Amino acid sequence: MSIPRRVLIIGAGLAGARCAETLRANGFDGEIRLVGAEPVPPYERPALSKEHLAGARDAASLELRPRAFWADSGIELLLSRRVVSVDETLRTATTDRGEELAWDALVLATGAKPRLLPGWSGPGVHVLRTLADAAALREELRPDARVAVVGAGFVGTEVASTARSLGASVTLVDVAQAPLERVLGDEVGSLLAAHYAEAGVELRLGAPVERSELDADALVLAVGVAPETVAAAGANGIPTDACGRTLIPGIFAAGDVADAWHPLLGRRLRVEHWTSAAGQGAAVAHAILGDERPHAALPYFWSDQFGLRLQ
Amino acid sequence: MELDGEPSSFVARYRDERGATVAALAVNRPAAVGALRTELAAVLEAQPLAA
Numbered sequence: 516m517s518i519p520r521r522v523l524i525i526g527a528g529l530a531g532a533r534c535a536e537t538l539r540a541n542g543f544d545g546e547i548r549l550v551g552a553e554p555v556p557p558y559e560r561p562a563l564s565k566e567h568l569a570g571a572r573d574a575a576s577l578e579l580r581p582r583a584f585w586a587d588s589g590i591e592l593l594l595s596r597r598v599v600s601v602d603e604t605l606r607t608a609t610t611d612r613g614e615e616l617a618w619d620a621l622v623l624a625t626g627a628k629p630r631l632l633p634g635w636s637g638p639g640v641h642v643l644r645t646l647a648d649a650a651a652l653r654e655e656l657r658p659d660a661r662v663a664v665v666g667a668g669f670v671g672t673e674v675a676s677t678a679r680s681l682g683a684s685v686t687l688v689d690v691a692q693a694p695l696e697r698v699l700g701d702e703v704g705s706l707l708a709a710h711y712a713e714a715g716v717e718l719r720l721g722a723p724v725e726r727s728e729l730d731a732d733a734l735v736l737a738v739g740v741a742p743e744t745v746a747a748a749g750a751n752g753i754p755t756d757a758c759g760r761t762l763i764p765g766i767f768a769a770g771d772v773a774d775a776w777h778p779l780l781g782r783r784l785r786v787e788h789w790t791s792a793a794g795q796g797a798a799v800a801h802a803i804l805g806d807e808r809p810h811a812a813l814p815y816f817w818s819d820q821f822g823l824r825l826q
Numbered sequence: 827m828e829l830d831g832e833p834s835s836f837v838a839r840y841r842d843e844r845g846a847t848v849a850a851l852a853v854n855r856p857a858a859v860g861a862l863r864t865e866l867a868a869v870l871e872a873q874p875l876a877a
Contacts, residue, residue, distance in 0.1 A: 702827055779867070824854055824856060
């Protein structure tokens with residue numbers, strides 16, 4: 516197998532960054548281009564709902580690497596751009612600036628985008644995925660603010676925790692009977708619900724809520740994410756093997772967008788956690804180099820909320 | 827599921843119909859995580875889950 520000379524990585528989040536770094540760390544001396552939609556170099560997203568939202572960590576401290584690392588490593592960052600089309604035959608990708616980028620290996624690490632609710636938009640309505648989202652929400656989290664968080668998954672419960680820590684009054688809403696119920700089950704969810712109530716959170720669980728029923732200054736939609744794709748994908752992301760290879764030769768996927776085969780679990784799954792993005796990004800780099808190292812680590816997450824560390 | 831601990835600090839083991847641990851949660855028990863990962867990996871390596 517010949518090693519590609521031009522690697523184009525779409526998505527400058529953790530998976531894309533880890534892929535680029537791993538290529539260089541393993542001797543790849545060809546072209547690496549990393550395309551990101553946001554105007555900033557790759558950064559840690561987990562802190563967006565916690566320390567960063569609370570004002571305890573600034574944006575610069577979230578960056579995965581010092582600014583000079585990327586240029587020093589010969590990794591070209593193409594920021595504030597979106598890839599709008601990919602030509603699998605000509606092996607090119609086109610950005611929203613009209614740039615045509617050639618590739619021998621293409622890595623789709625485009626992540627995910629927050630799901631929205633029809634009719635729930637306008638001033639005071641927030642989602643949380645990017646630094647810009649966090650900055651906008653942070654403006655609203657005043658000590659006297661009334662904040663409603665719709666969706667009691669990890670992002671929603673962490674935002675609720677941070678908002679309470681800043682003195683806001685918080686209502687947490689979900690159609691499930693308990694927070695994090697879909698992931699952790701009703702028994703653990705009930706324990707967490709009691710803990711949140713003790714922390715002063717108003718819980719409205721177990722039934723749909725109309726927007727007009729929520730009297731809030733800020734409304735945070737945390738109802739999950741959908742894969743962000745630029746190429747043909749299944750409903751649950753881009754199917755790959757455990758090395759991140761898609762069905763199309765030369766095209767790989769990693770991170771939140773990848774519906775990756777897990778050799779121990781015996782099925783494909785799309786995992787939206789930090790450790791999977793990092794591991795998949797590295798596995799793709801090795802696969803590009805012809806050094807097959809399937810990502811087989813067990814999915815792992817952590818969440819800090821209301822004085823609890825969940826792992 | 828099996829819970830061990832108190833509401834603010836516990837370990838939960840999620841078991842399949844055979845009683846094997848297939849997932850685990852540690853709440854304010856960081857020291858337990860390593861052993862839980864080892865336990866889960868051993869179970870899955872011995873008998874990968876069916877598709």
